[in-house]
Amino acid sequence: MTSGRIKRIALPHLVGLAFFLIWEVAVQFYEVPQFLLPAPSRILEALADNFASLMSALWVTLRITVLAFALAVVGGVALAVVFSQSRTVETALFPFAVILQVTPVVAIAPLVLIWVGFDNVNLALLILAWIVAFFPILSNTTLGLRSVDHHLMELFTLYGASRWQRLWSLQLPASLPHILGGMKISGGLALIGAVVAEFVAGSGSGTGLAWRIIEAGNRLQVPTMFAALLLLSALGIAIFFSLSVLEHIVLSRWHESAIDREK
Amino acid sequence: MxxxxxxxxxxxxxxxxxxxxxxxxxxxxxxxxxxxxxxxxxxxxxxxxxxxxxxxxxxxxxxxxxxxxxxxxxxxxxxxGFVFQDATLLPWASVSENVYLPLKLKEITREAAEPDIDAALERVGLGDAAAKLPHELSGGMAMRVSIARALVTEPxxxxxxxxxxxxxxxxxxxxxxxxxxxxxxxxxxxxxxxxxxxxxxxxxxxxxxxxxxxxxxxxxxxxxxxxxxxxxxxxxxxxxxxxxxxxxxxxxxxxxxxxxx
Structure with a gap:
C-alpha cells in the first residue's frame, strides 16, 4: 500500500474521529440537554437499547430501497434499449419520463398512497422510491447507447450484424460505464425516495427507519432519532460503496476511468 | 486506362x-x-x-x-475488409476476441474460428499478443489488430x-x-x-x-x-x-x- 493510499483512507477517518471527539467533549462540557443534541456516546447507547427494533426498521427500509433500485435498473435499461431501437418511441415518450422526474416525489406521494391504498403502504413506498431512482438509469443508459463510437457502428453494419448482435456485442458493453454511473446516482436516490415516501405516508403506516425518526421525534427521544439517522447514513454509504466496488470490478480491465496507469 | x-x-x-x-x-x-x-x-x-x-x-x-x-x-x-483511420477496436475485448468479431457476427463458434484467428494474428506478427487488451497496445500494434480483423474473413x-x-x-x-x-x-x-x-x-x-x-x-x-x-x-x-x-x-x-x- 502506498503512502498516498494510506493517507487517502486514514485522513477522512481521522477527521471524522476528531469531529465526534469534539462533539462529545463539547456536549459534556457545556451540559447541552440531550433533547437538543445528545452526545455520541448517548447515541450509541440508544442504538444498543433499541437495537432489535432499529434493525427491523433498517431491514424494511433496506428491502424497499434495494427492490426499488433493482426495478429501476431493469426498467431504466430496458426502456433506454427500446428508445435506442426507435427514435419515434423515444421522441414520443422521453418528455413524460422527464415530467415524472421533475415533479417532486413529495408532491406525488399522497396521490400514490390513495391509489395504492393505505393497507398496501409498502407497495406505495416501492413505487415512489422507484420513480426517483428510475430516471438517472434511463437518461444515462440512453446517453451511453447513443455515444457508441460511430466507426464501430459502421463496422457492425459492414459485417451485416443484426439489431440484437449490435445491441448485445456493442451498444450495451460500450454503455456500461454510463449505466454504472447512473446506478451510483440512482442507488442513493432510491434510499432518499424510500425515506421521503415514508415521511409522507405518515403516522402508523410506516415501519422503516424514517418512521422511527418521526416516532422518536414525537416522543422527544432525540438520541434514538440520531441512532436511526446514523443507520440511514450507514445504509447510504454501504449502497454507494457496493456500487463503486461493482463499477471497479466491471470496468477495471478496460475503461479509461478505472485503468491503473503508471504515473 | x-x-x-x-x-x-x-x-x-x-x-x-x-x-x-x-x-x-x-x-x-x-x-x-x-x-x-x-x-x-x-x-x-x-x-x-x-x-x-x-x-x-x-x-x-x-x-x-x-x-x-x-x-x-x-x-x-x-x-x-474495412480498416478505419483509428484501429476501432472493442476496448473491453482482448486482441483475439476483436479479431474473432467478424466471424462471431456470422455466428461461427469460437472453436471453429480459432485456427482462422490464430492465422490472421500470425500474418500481422501479433501471434503472442492474443490475450492483450487494446489499451495495452501501441498505435502500430492496434492497427495490426485492425488489419488482422479485416483479413480474418479472407475478403x-x-x-x-x-x-x-x-x-x-x-x-x-x-x-x-x-x-x-x-x-x-x-x-x-x-x-x-x-x-x-x-x-x-x-x-x-x-x-x-x-x-x-x-x-x-x-x-x-x-x-x-x-x-x-x-x-x-x-x-x-x-x-x-x-x-x-x-x-x-x-x-x-x-x-x-x-x-x-
Missing part, C-alpha cells in the same frame, strides 16, 4: 453523392478497378475520398450513378481509410511494407485512401488523384488524374530512394495542385 487488360472487380459509372441540402460531395465518378490491383485514392481533405470509399463499402448509397461489382448480381461482396477486397495517418513515420513504413507483403501473398484487391503522396506512390500500382474544381471549399470532388505507377514489386527502401520514385511523387503532387503534367 492502365489496367484495362485485367478483369475488373468493380465499375463506377457517373457516381454522384449529394448532401441532404442538394450540394454534391463527389460528382460524376467513372472508374474501373481491376481485380487484384492496389489502388490509392489521394486528395486533399474534404474532396470526398472517404465518401467514395464508404460508397464502395455499401455504408453510403450513391445519389446518382451505379456501382457494379464483379458477379452475377453486381452486388457488393458479402465479405469485405476479396480490402478498403482502407487513411489507416496509418496517425502513426509515426517508422511504424508507418513498416506497416506499408507488411501490407504490400500481405497483398502479394493473398491476392486481394486493396483500395487505399491516403492524403500522403509518398505513401500512395510507394504502395500503389495505380493512383486516382481526387480534387475539386478551383480552390473554393464546398465544390464537389472528382477524379482529376489517373496515374499508373509502373515500378516492379517487391518494393523496398531502394525504391523509396530511387529517381523514378521521386518522379512519380512530383507527378502526383502536380496533379493534386491541379497542374497538368
Amino acid at each position: 492502365s489496367t484495362s487488360s485485367a478483369t475488373s472487380l468493380v465499375q463506377l459509372s457517373h457516381v454522384t453523392k449529394s448532401f441532404e441540402d442538394g450540394r454534391d460531395v463527389v460528382t460524376d465518378i467513372n472508374i474501373d478497378i481491376a481485380q487484384g490491383s492496389f489502388v490509392s485514392l489521394v486528395g486533399p481533405s474534404g474532396c470526398g475520398k472517404s465518401t467514395l470509399l464508404r460508397m464502395l463499402a455499401g455504408l453510403l448509397q450513391p445519389t446518382k450513378g451505379d456501382i457494379l461489382w464483379l458477379g452475377s448480381d453486381h452486388a457488393r461482396p458479402a465479405d469485405l 476479396p477486397v480490402l478498403l482502407m481509410d487513411e489507416p496509418f495517418a496517425a502513426l509515426d513515420e517508422l511504424s508507418r513504413e513498416k506497416l506499408d511494407d507488411d501490407l504490400l507483403t500481405l497483398w502479394r501473398e493473398l491476392g486481394w484487391t486493396v483500395i487505399f485512401v491516403t492524403h500522403s503522396v509518398y505513401e500512395s506512390v510507394y504502395l500503389s500500382e495505380r493512383i486516382l488523384v481526387m480534387g475539386t474544381d478551383g480552390d473554393a471549399a464546398g465544390k464537389p470532388g472528382r477524379i482529376v488524374a489517373d496515374l499508373p505507377i509502373d515500378a516492379p514489386y517487391p518494393r523496398g527502401l531502394a525504391f523509396r530512394q530511387c529517381q523514378s520514385y521521386f518522379g512519380h511523387c512530383r507527378t502526383v503532387s502536380s496533379a493534386l495542385r491541379g497542374e497538368t503534367s
Whole structure:
C-alpha cells in the first residue's frame, strides 16, 4: 500500500474521529440537554437499547430501497434499449419520463398512497422510491447507447450484424460505464425516495427507519432519532460503496476511468 | 486506362453523392478497378475520398450513378475488409476476441474460428499478443489488430481509410511494407485512401488523384488524374530512394495542385 493510499483512507477517518471527539467533549462540557443534541456516546447507547427494533426498521427500509433500485435498473435499461431501437418511441415518450422526474416525489406521494391504498403502504413506498431512482438509469443508459463510437457502428453494419448482435456485442458493453454511473446516482436516490415516501405516508403506516425518526421525534427521544439517522447514513454509504466496488470490478480491465496507469 | 487488360472487380459509372441540402460531395465518378490491383485514392481533405470509399463499402448509397461489382448480381461482396483511420477496436475485448468479431457476427463458434484467428494474428506478427487488451497496445500494434480483423474473413477486397495517418513515420513504413507483403501473398484487391503522396506512390500500382474544381471549399470532388505507377514489386527502401520514385511523387503532387503534367 502506498503512502498516498494510506493517507487517502486514514485522513477522512481521522477527521471524522476528531469531529465526534469534539462533539462529545463539547456536549459534556457545556451540559447541552440531550433533547437538543445528545452526545455520541448517548447515541450509541440508544442504538444498543433499541437495537432489535432499529434493525427491523433498517431491514424494511433496506428491502424497499434495494427492490426499488433493482426495478429501476431493469426498467431504466430496458426502456433506454427500446428508445435506442426507435427514435419515434423515444421522441414520443422521453418528455413524460422527464415530467415524472421533475415533479417532486413529495408532491406525488399522497396521490400514490390513495391509489395504492393505505393497507398496501409498502407497495406505495416501492413505487415512489422507484420513480426517483428510475430516471438517472434511463437518461444515462440512453446517453451511453447513443455515444457508441460511430466507426464501430459502421463496422457492425459492414459485417451485416443484426439489431440484437449490435445491441448485445456493442451498444450495451460500450454503455456500461454510463449505466454504472447512473446506478451510483440512482442507488442513493432510491434510499432518499424510500425515506421521503415514508415521511409522507405518515403516522402508523410506516415501519422503516424514517418512521422511527418521526416516532422518536414525537416522543422527544432525540438520541434514538440520531441512532436511526446514523443507520440511514450507514445504509447510504454501504449502497454507494457496493456500487463503486461493482463499477471497479466491471470496468477495471478496460475503461479509461478505472485503468491503473503508471504515473 | 492502365489496367484495362485485367478483369475488373468493380465499375463506377457517373457516381454522384449529394448532401441532404442538394450540394454534391463527389460528382460524376467513372472508374474501373481491376481485380487484384492496389489502388490509392489521394486528395486533399474534404474532396470526398472517404465518401467514395464508404460508397464502395455499401455504408453510403450513391445519389446518382451505379456501382457494379464483379458477379452475377453486381452486388457488393458479402465479405469485405474495412480498416478505419483509428484501429476501432472493442476496448473491453482482448486482441483475439476483436479479431474473432467478424466471424462471431456470422455466428461461427469460437472453436471453429480459432485456427482462422490464430492465422490472421500470425500474418500481422501479433501471434503472442492474443490475450492483450487494446489499451495495452501501441498505435502500430492496434492497427495490426485492425488489419488482422479485416483479413480474418479472407475478403476479396480490402478498403482502407487513411489507416496509418496517425502513426509515426517508422511504424508507418513498416506497416506499408507488411501490407504490400500481405497483398502479394493473398491476392486481394486493396483500395487505399491516403492524403500522403509518398505513401500512395510507394504502395500503389495505380493512383486516382481526387480534387475539386478551383480552390473554393464546398465544390464537389472528382477524379482529376489517373496515374499508373509502373515500378516492379517487391518494393523496398531502394525504391523509396530511387529517381523514378521521386518522379512519380512530383507527378502526383502536380496533379493534386491541379497542374497538368
